[in-house]
Amino acid sequence: MVPGRLKPRPAAVLDNDTEQVLCRLDDIPDGHAKGFLREHNDDRVFVVRRGGEVFAYLNSCPHNWRPLEYRHDQFLAPRGDHIVCYAHGARFRIEDGFCFLGPCTGERLIGIPVRIDNGSVVIPKTLPTPAAPA
Numbered sequence: 001m002v003p004g005r006l007k008p009r010p011a012a013v014l015d016n017d018t019e020q021v022l023c024r025l026d027d028i029p030d031g032h033a034k035g036f037l038r039e040h041n042d043d044r045v046f047v048v049r050r051g052g053e054v055f056a057y058l059n060s061c062p063h064n065w066r067p068l069e070y071r072h073d074q075f076l077a078p079r080g081d082h083i084v085c086y087a088h089g090a091r092f093r094i095e096d097g098f099c100f101l102g103p104c105t106g107e108r109l110i111g112i113p114v115r116i117d118n119g120s121v122v123i124p125k126t127l128p129t130p131a132a133p134a
């Protein structure tokens with residue numbers, strides 16, 4: 001192998017009928033979040049990375065079923081230790097989407113099954129549906 005030349009990485013092994021690749025794990029800086037599947041002005045999902053682990057959620061707050069971020073990819077508190085809905089300040093655990101503070105305390109973000117396959121972040125093509133606004 002030539003020094004400085006990257007060895008080609010194998011592509012993710014996908015079930016093309018049911019799965020989709022969002023990005024490479026390396027595209028999400030460790031300790032940060034990133035939105036995906038933009039539709040109109042909002043990302044439909046977001047992914048939080050902690051080391052080699054990722055957590056994926058619908059970008060829909062259980063308080064009013066609206067997007068969480070105040071600007072692109074801003075889903076986390078400044079210290080990066082939890083998820084924030086910037087509409088009314090609800091705060092959620094990264095690992096399970098549980099709301100521990102705010103107007104929807106005790107509710108959860110809608111999680112999306114996510115896996116890492118050969119360095120790619122993979123989710124199902126069919127996403128859960130957020131509850132209809134009341």
Ligand code: FES
Binds near residue numbers: 062
């Ligand atoms: S819509 Fe998220 S806290 Fe109100």
